Amino acid sequence: MQLDFQAREVTVKLVYYGxxxxxxxxxxxxxxxxxxxxxxxxxxxxxxxxxxxxxxxLLPLTVNTExxxxxxxxxxxxxxxxxxNSTRRLVxxxxxxxxxxxxxxxxxxxxxxxxxxxxxxxxxxxGIDPAAMPLVxxxxxxxxxxxxxxxxxxxxxxxxxxxxxxxxxxxxxxVADTFMGLIGTTWENxxxxxxxxxxFGLNEQAxxxxxxxxxxxxVEATKHG
Amino acid sequence: xxxxxxxxISYGEIxxxxxxxxxxxxxxxxxxxxxxxxxxxxxFSQRGSLLANVHEERSVCxxxxxxxxxxxxxxxxxxxAQMLVPEGGxxxxxxxxxxxxxxxxPIIYDERQLGRIVIGPFLPSETNEIPASLLHIDPQVEPAxxxxxxxxxxxxxxxxxxxxxxxxxxxLDLILFSGHRxxxxxxxxLATVRENYRELSEKNTRLQDxxxxxxxxxxxxxxxxxxxxHELRTPLTSIIGYSEMxxxxxxGDLSPEQLGFVETIRTKGELLLQLISSLxxxxxLERGQLSISTEYVDxxxxxxxxxDTCLPEAEKKHIKLELSWHQDxxxxxxxxxxxxxILINLVSNAVKFTPDSGRVDLxxxxxxxxxxxxxxxxxxxxxxxxxxxxxxxxxxxxCVKDTGIGIPEAEIAKIFDxxxxxxxxxxxxxxxxxxxxxxxxxxxxxxxxxIRVASELGQGTSFFVTLPEAQPDxx
Numbered sequence: 001m002q003l004d005f006q007a008r009e010v011t012v013k014l015v016y017y018g019x020x021x022x023x024x025x026x027x028x029x030x031x032x033x034x035x036x037x038x039x040x041x042x043x044x045x046x047x048x049x050x051x052x053x054x055x056x057x058l059l060p061l062t063v064n065t066e067x068x069x070x071x072x073x074x075x076x077x078x079x080x081x082x083x084x085n086s087t088r089r090l091v092x093x094x095x096x097x098x099x100x101x102x103x104x105x106x107x108x109x110x111x112x113x114x115x116x117x118x119x120x121x122x123x124x125x126x127g128i129d130p131a132a133m134p135l136v137x138x139x140x141x142x143x144x145x146x147x148x149x150x151x152x153x154x155x156x157x158x159x160x161x162x163x164x165x166x167x168x169x170x171x172x173x174x175v176a177d178t179f180m181g182l183i184g185t186t187w188e189n190x191x192x193x194x195x196x197x198x199x200f201g202l203n204e205q206a207x208x209x210x211x212x213x214x215x216x217x218x219v220e221a222t223k224h225g
Numbered sequence: 226x227x228x229x230x231x232x233x234i235s236y237g238e239i240x241x242x243x244x245x246x247x248x249x250x251x252x253x254x255x256x257x258x259x260x261x262x263x264x265x266x267x268x269f270s271q272r273g274s275l276l277a278n279v280h281e282e283r284s285v286c287x288x289x290x291x292x293x294x295x296x297x298x299x300x301x302x303x304x305x306a307q308m309l310v311p312e313g314g315x316x317x318x319x320x321x322x323x324x325x326x327x328x329x330x331p332i333i334y335d336e337r338q339l340g341r342i343v344i345g346p347f348l349p350s351e352t353n354e355i356p357a358s359l360l361h362i363d364p365q366v367e368p369a370x371x372x373x374x375x376x377x378x379x380x381x382x383x384x385x386x387x388x389x390x391x392x393x394x395x396x397l398d399l400i401l402f403s404g405h406r407x408x409x410x411x412x413x414x415l416a417t418v419r420e421n422y423r424e425l426s427e428k429n430t431r432l433q434d435x436x437x438x439x440x441x442x443x444x445x446x447x448x449x450x451x452x453x454x455h456e457l458r459t460p461l462t463s464i465i466g467y468s469e470m471x472x473x474x475x476x477g478d479l480s481p482e483q484l485g486f487v488e489t490i491r492t493k494g495e496l497l498l499q500l501i502s503s504l505x506x507x508x509x510l511e512r513g514q515l516s517i518s519t520e521y522v523d524x525x526x527x528x529x530x531x532x533d534t535c536l537p538e539a540e541k542k543h544i545k546l547e548l549s550w551h552q553d554x555x556x557x558x559x560x561x562x563x564x565x566x567i568l569i570n571l572v573s574n575a576v577k578f579t580p581d582s583g584r585v586d587l588x589x590x591x592x593x594x595x596x597x598x599x600x601x602x603x604x605x606x607x608x609x610x611x612x613x614x615x616x617x618x619x620x621x622x623x624c625v626k627d628t629g630i631g632i633p634e635a636e637i638a639k640i641f642d643x644x645x646x647x648x649x650x651x652x653x654x655x656x657x658x659x660x661x662x663x664x665x666x667x668x669x670x671x672x673x674x675x676i677r678v679a680s681e682l683g684q685g686t687s688f689f690v691t692l693p694e695a696q697p698d699x700x
Contacts, residue, residue: 002236011236011238013235013236039336041335041336042402044237044402044405044406044409046406046409046410046413055409055410055413055417056413058237058409060237060335060336062335062336070336072336074236074237074238076237086417086420086421086424087413087417087420089420090413090416090417090420093235094235094236
C-alpha cells in the first residue's frame with residue numbers, strides 16, 4: 001500500500017496469481033468488461049506472445065471518496081509459465097492482496113499446487129510471511145467437464161481460512177465476487193495495520209458499495225451438464 | 226535502477242508527462258492539428274514545461290505588438306493563458322482583450338492531471354463586433370486597421386472548439402498509453418534481467434562451493450588410494466617373495482600338488498600387485514605426478530618388442546599376432562617404457578577379447594594430427610585464425626586391430642573411464658579391474674597424443690594411438 005498525503009491518495013496493489021492458463025488475464029478482462037466506465041483505466045497488457053502473458057497485465061481502477069480521498073486500485077496478473085519466475089517475484093513486490101486463480105479441472109491439481117508453492121516461495125523471498133498475505137482462491141473454469149465438484153471444493157475449503165470462489169471467467173461469472181472478496185479481505189488487513197478509518201476517515205463500506213455498484217448485475221454461473 | 230523505475234514496476238504508476246511523451250512525436254501531432262484546424266496549440270506539463278508549441282502569429286497580434294501599451298497587454302494575456310491550470314478536469318476559457326479566446330484543456334491520464342493543452346487564440350464565431358477592449362488598449366489603435374487584422378483571426382464555433390479539444394485529448398491519451406506501456410515494458414525488462422542475474426550469481430556461488438568440496442573430496446580419495454595401495458603392496462611383496470622361496474625349494478621339497486598350490490598363490494599375488502601398481506599409476510596420472518622422460522623412439526622397434534611380449538599369451542589361444550609398418554614412419558618423442566605399456570595394454574586387451582583362433586594385427590603408419598598449442602585453446606573454437614591454427618602436424622598412428630567381440634556403440638564413450646567394464650556383472654566372462662584403458666588414455670594424453678576406438682559388434686575392435694612426430698628442437 002502506498003499513501004500519498006499530499007495528493008490524498010491511497011494506492012492498493014492486488015495480484016492475480018496462479019498456474020499457466022488458469023484464467024488470470026481472463027479475470028481482468030472480465031472485470032474490465034463488467035465495470036462501468038467511471039474510474040476505470042485501460043487494461044494494459046505487457047508483452048504477450050501467442051496469447052500468453054510474458055510480463056503482466058495491469059488494470060487501474062479509481063474510487064473517489066466523499067472525504068476527498070482517492071483510492072487507486074491496481075490489478076496485476078503474473079505470467080503463469082514456470083520459466084517466468086523472476087517476473088512473478090517482481091510483480092509480487094508490494095502486493096497488498098493476492099487472488100489465486102486455480103484451474104478446476106481434476107487433471108490440473110498438481111499445476112495448482114505447484115503454483116501455490118511457488119507463490120509461497122516467492123512471497124518468502126520477497127520477505128513476506130505467506131500466512132500474513134490477504135488471499136482469496138478462485139476455482140475457475142467451472143463450465144468445463146471433468147472439474148472437481150463444488151461439494152468437494154467446499155469440503156476442502158472448510159479446512160482452510162481463505163475465502164473460496166467459483167468462477168467461469170470467460171463468461172464473467174464469479175469474477176466480480178472474487179474481486180470484491182479480494183479487496184474486502186485486503187482492506188480488512190490494511191485497516192488493521194494502518195487504521196485507515198481512524199486516521200484518514202476512509203470508509204470501507206463506502207468504497208465497497210461504490211465498487212459493487214459499478215459492476216453490472218451478477219452473472220449467473222453456468223454449470224456443465 | 227533509480228527509485229522511480231522501481232516504483233513504476235511496483236504500482237505501474239506514471240507521475241510526469243515528460244516521462245511518457247516523445248517530444249518530437251507530440252510536436253508532429255500538434256502540427257497536424259494545426260494544419261487541419263488552423264489553430265495554435267501549446268502543450269504544457271503539470272510542472273509548466275512547454276513540451277510542444279505549434280503556433281502562428283496572427284495579424285491582430287502582430288498589430289497589437291507594434292504598439293507600446295498593446296505589447297505589454299498582449300504579453301500579460303499570453304502569460305496568464307499559459308499559467309492557467311484547469312481544476313476538476315474541465316476546460317477553462319481565457320479571454321483576450323482582442324475578443325479572441327484561449328481554451329485550456331487538462332490532460333488527464335489514469336485519473337491524474339499530467340498537464341494541459343492551450344488551444345488558441347481563436348475568435349468565437351459568435352463575435353461580430355470589434356470589442357471595445359481592443360480599441361481602448363492603446364491610444365494609437367486605428368479601428369480600421371484593427372478590424373482588418375482581426376478579420377484574419379481564425380473563427381471557430383464554441384461547440385467545434387470543444388470537439389477539437391476532445392479529439393486532441395483522445396489522440397494524446399493513446400500516445401500516453403503507448404508511452405506508458407513502453408516505459409513499463411523496458412523497466413520490467415531491466416528488472417527481470419537484474420533479477421535473473423542475481424539468481425544466477427547465487428546459483429553460481431553454490432555450484433562453486435559444491436565444486437570446491439568435490440575437488441577436496443577428490444584429493445582425499447587420491448591420497449587415500451595412494452596410502453592404501455602402498456600399505457597393500459608391502460605385505461604382498463612378502464607373500465610373493467615367500468611363495469617364490471617355497472617354489473624354489475628353499476624350505477624343502479614340495480609335492481607336485483603343493484607346488485601347484487604355491488604357484489597359484491604366487492601368480493595371483495603378482496596379479497594383485499599389478500592391479501595395485503595400476504591403481505598407483507592412475508592415481509599419479511590423475512594428480513599429474515607421473516613423470517615421463519621422453520626420447521627419440523622408433524615406433525617400429527617398440528611395436529616389435531610389444532609383439533614379442535604378447536606372443537605367448539596369444540599363442541595360448543591360437544591367435545595370430547601380425548605386425549606391419551610403412552618404411553617411412555618417423556620417430557616419435559616418447560617415454561619408451563610408457564609407450565610400451567600403452568601398446569601392451571591394447572594388445573593384451575585385444576587378445577583377451579578375441580575368441581580362440583582369431584587374429585590381432587599391429588601396425589604403424591604416418592598420418593597427420595592437430596596438436597594443441599599451449600592451453601589457450603578456447604580461442605580456436607570460433608575458427609579464429611583457423612587457416613593457421615587448424616593446420617595439422619605430421620604424426621604417427623599405431624593401430625591394434627582384433628577380430629574380437631566388439632564394443633556396443635553406447636559403451637564406446639565410457640570405455641576409457643576408470644573402473645569401467647562393458648559387462649559389469651559379477652558373472653562376466655572377462656576379468657580385469659577396468660583400469661587399463663583409463664591409464665592408457667592418460668599416458669597417451671601425457672604424450673600430447675590422442676587415442677580413439679572404432680568397433681563393430683561381433684566383428685572386432687580397432688584402437689588407434691596417434692602421437693606427434695618428434696620435433697628436432699625438442700631433442
